[in-house]
Amino acid sequence: MLRRILAFRPPPPRAAAAALVGGANAGYSSKSTSLPQKQKRVRDHAFDGIMEVQKRVRRFLALHALLLYAASPTAPSGAFSAGGSGAVSVSFSRLGALSRRQLRLSPLDVGQFMLRHPHAFHLFLHPVHRILHVRLTPRAAAALRLEADAITSLRPAAILRLRKLLLLAPPHHRLRLENIHLLRRDFGLPDDFADSIIQSNPALFRLTPDGFVELVPSPDDPPDLTVAAVERSRERHYREHRSPGDGEEDARFAFPTRFPPGFKIGKYFRIAVWKWQRLPYASPYADVSGHDLRSLEAQRRMEKRAVAAVHELLSLTVEKRTTLERLALFRDALGVPKKIKEFLLKYQGIFYISTRGNQGKLHTVFLREAYYKGELLDSNEIHDARRKQEELLLMSPEKANLDRMFTSMGRGWDELGGGRRGGVELREKFLGDAGGLKRKICGGDDDDDDDDDGADSGEDSGVESLYIE
Numbered sequence: 001m002l003r004r005i006l007a008f009r010p011p012p013p014r015a016a017a018a019a020l021v022g023g024a025n026a027g028y029s030s031k032s033t034s035l036p037q038k039q040k041r042v043r044d045h046a047f048d049g050i051m052e053v054q055k056r057v058r059r060f061l062a063l064h065a066l067l068l069y070a071a072s073p074t075a076p077s078g079a080f081s082a083g084g085s086g087a088v089s090v091s092f093s094r095l096g097a098l099s100r101r102q103l104r105l106s107p108l109d110v111g112q113f114m115l116r117h118p119h120a121f122h123l124f125l126h127p128v129h130r131i132l133h134v135r136l137t138p139r140a141a142a143a144l145r146l147e148a149d150a151i152t153s154l155r156p157a158a159i160l161r162l163r164k165l166l167l168l169a170p171p172h173h174r175l176r177l178e179n180i181h182l183l184r185r186d187f188g189l190p191d192d193f194a195d196s197i198i199q200s201n202p203a204l205f206r207l208t209p210d211g212f213v214e215l216v217p218s219p220d221d222p223p224d225l226t227v228a229a230v231e232r233s234r235e236r237h238y239r240e241h242r243s244p245g246d247g248e249e250d251a252r253f254a255f256p257t258r259f260p261p262g263f264k265i266g267k268y269f270r271i272a273v274w275k276w277q278r279l280p281y282a283s284p285y286a287d288v289s290g291h292d293l294r295s296l297e298a299q300r301r302m303e304k305r306a307v308a309a310v311h312e313l314l315s316l317t318v319e320k321r322t323t324l325e326r327l328a329l330f331r332d333a334l335g336v337p338k339k340i341k342e343f344l345l346k347y348q349g350i351f352y353i354s355t356r357g358n359q360g361k362l363h364t365v366f367l368r369e370a371y372y373k374g375e376l377l378d379s380n381e382i383h384d385a386r387r388k389q390e391e392l393l394l395m396s397p398e399k400a401n402l403d404r405m406f407t408s409m410g411r412g413w414d415e416l417g418g419g420r421r422g423g424v425e426l427r428e429k430f431l432g433d434a435g436g437l438k439r440k441i442c443g444g445d446d447d448d449d450d451d452d453d454g455a456d457s458g459e460d461s462g463v464e465s466l467y468i469e
Contacts, residue, residue: 033271039345044260044352046374047366051356054364056393057386058357059113060120064136064144066098089135092123108425119395143388150381151190158188159197160225161316163204166215167226168309169333170287173215179329180213186326188318188382226285228308229315230255233369253280253304255311256369257349273349276304284309284334302335307347309334311367314351318382320370324353324363 070090096107114121120140126133136144151158165180165187166173177194180187190196198205198213206214238251254277259265265273281304282288293299310327313334314320328340337343344351344365352366370376376383 033268033275035272035276035346036269037346038342039348041345041353042260042263042348044354047352047354047364047371048356049374050366051354051364053390053394055357056117057389060117060140060389060393062103063095063099063110063113063121064140066095066102067134067136070094070098089124089126089133091126091129092132092134095134116397117393118397119392139392140389143385143392146388147382147385148190150385151188154188154381155190155197158193159201159204160222161187162189162193162197163215163221164225164316165313166205166213167285168312169330170285171289174208174212175330175333177207177211177213179326182329183322183326186317186319186322226283228284228312230308230311231283253278255307255350258368259349260352260368263348279304281305281308284312288335303337306335306337306343307350310336310344310365311350314365314367315370318380319376319386320367320378321364324365327365 067090068088071088092107092111096110099105099110100107111123114123114134119137121134122137123132123134125131162180166175169175177198180189181194183189184191184193194207198207202216204216204218206216208214233256234251234254237256257273257277279300281301282291284305288302288305291298291302293302313327313330314322324341324344327336330336331338331340341353341363344353350368352368354364354366355362357364370378
């Protein structure tokens, strides 16, 4: 009877706190020497800062795509991407209707975004139709043209990346065309890659009638085509940092690991990571369809092979990142479990998942070893061109000639605000208080595009003056 009474007593405060910590972070306080199945995500502000900038870039690209569609609805995708898009202008009312229908953005939100980024969009009253029009600035058009030129110049490397992506889907080496289409920007592929790359290279790719892209074996393939990126970095690191006392087994199957700041690593967790690093696994390019997975050891090796497959796919991307939703499209080909987010959180020293963007509904997976303090270590021409777009959207409106643009808008304020009430709201925000105008532009919170962020005339460095020959 006494034992039953003692069993229902609440635990002491110290034991209760220890149980709470162990339930929340099982991998930190557990005495098990195997990796915990569930781990809480530890934020890394360096990667979250990248996604804060990408929020503006994604909206800029979406509005640019709508602008081109409104100008020529029957034009093929990417018809203006190589140049000339800066001269395309459409009425703001049509662009606002398209943004409401396709992007779920009200014309007022679109107008505020364009006024906050006058270096990217130029609003003016059409001289003939006398309605509000919008077009890209020459700087924005030049930044987009620079990216298009970089994609064209790096087309041979894109073909090689696409072949390696198909090799990651053994044994048939085939993937759906629509899934590759969603991944085209991450892989640096042109919008018309189905014609310019797949159909133009029948000796390398085959497009089936049911919408699959198949790999065609070629004798011209380099001998290291099926060598994973982690194997190259592992060999390079072993040669550069090898010491006489180091064992080769410690680095033979190891992954570069760097945990986020604030990630608690206990003694037993460190032992679990050391054991996992020494665990052998098959190459992500190898066919393992006939392997026996009934033993626990075989399942652990297959799980590590899935980590290697995700690592290789991220290594093939241009910026060493992609969204979790796009990664889930290749889950069966990579051998990743269904709960892919929980699976990646188990290896936070290799991957990082950022939830910034689209109100937490968008998840972006980063390859941690490819970045240092928020900067991509191995840059390329496409990444450098995209950085130009980011810099353009981050430029202060103070440096733009907004007086001239506001004057040229004329009666377009009501149209820009979606009505008379919205026009009055925009006038008060961007033109109301001359003394507090600078504070509205530069003193607002930039973390959200919906925050108040006005505009100032600033110095005469020219938004509209860029169009003057």
